[in-house]
Amino acid sequence: MISDWEQRQVLRREMSARRGQMPRAQVEEYSRSIAVKLMALKPLHQAHAIMAFAGIDNEVDLKPQFALWQAEDRRILLPRVEPGGGLAAVEFHGWQHTHRSRIGILEPLGEPVDPGDIEVVIVPGLVFDGRGYRLGYGKGYYDRFLKLLPACTFLCGVCYDFQLVDTVLPHQADVAMHWIVTERSELAVNWDFF
Numbered sequence: 001m002i003s004d005w006e007q008r009q010v011l012r013r014e015m016s017a018r019r020g021q022m023p024r025a026q027v028e029e030y031s032r033s034i035a036v037k038l039m040a041l042k043p044l045h046q047a048h049a050i051m052a053f054a055g056i057d058n059e060v061d062l063k064p065q066f067a068l069w070q071a072e073d074r075r076i077l078l079p080r081v082e083p084g085g086g087l088a089a090v091e092f093h094g095w096q097h098t099h100r101s102r103i104g105i106l107e108p109l110g111e112p113v114d115p116g117d118i119e120v121v122i123v124p125g126l127v128f129d130g131r132g133y134r135l136g137y138g139k140g141y142y143d144r145f146l147k148l149l150p151a152c153t154f155l156c157g158v159c160y161d162f163q164l165v166d167t168v169l170p171h172q173a174d175v176a177m178h179w180i181v182t183e184r185s186e187l188a189v190n191w192d193f194f
Helices: 004-020 024-040 042-046 063-071 141-146
Strands: 049-051 075-081 087-091 098-100 106-108 120-123 127-129 154-158 179-181 186-188
Touching: 004 127, 024 042, 024 063, 024 154, 024 179, 042 120, 042 154, 063 075, 075 106, 075 141, 087 106, 087 141, 120 141
Parallel strands: 049 075, 049 120, 120 154, 154 179
Antiparallel strands: 075 087, 098 106, 179 186
16 A cells, blocks of 8 residues: 555656656646736735745746735845745846755855745645645755734645646645645635635
8 A cells, every 4th residue: 555655755756757747838828827826815915925846847927926025115035045945035126146056956145034024925735635734855944934824815726737737645734725726726725815
């Protein structure tokens, strides 16, 4: 019998491979659709401090939104893995103020911000389920970080529609999203923010 851990690994491999096969034009098209849906969400529309991410390996590409959000006087925060293995949110001041991490992710330079200042976190993932749980790359960075945020912080997962499954077999330590947005749909997990 296959264990939950093994099933989660299979899901990671399958979704990573499927996402990796997407043509760049499709990634751009789906990402634009996701960005439009995101900005129609009340919590994002009202937020001044948004933590996003600089995607890799055909993840949803929100980078074109950064300049638009900054033009609207919003603070854009990006994740950075710290030397001790924790995740920090650091304000994005342009690509010239970033460096590429050892795994190829563009991370911002500068001092981390107080997690209590973050109003919205847009969270990437390899797989999401109907209860808002996600599978990332298996290091637990996001789950540990999300637990540091106030309960009023809106957590929104983004992925492509094919990355939604019935269950990711979540662990007790996993943190559920409040909402999930794909190019085709939105999955409401928690209506408290609306």
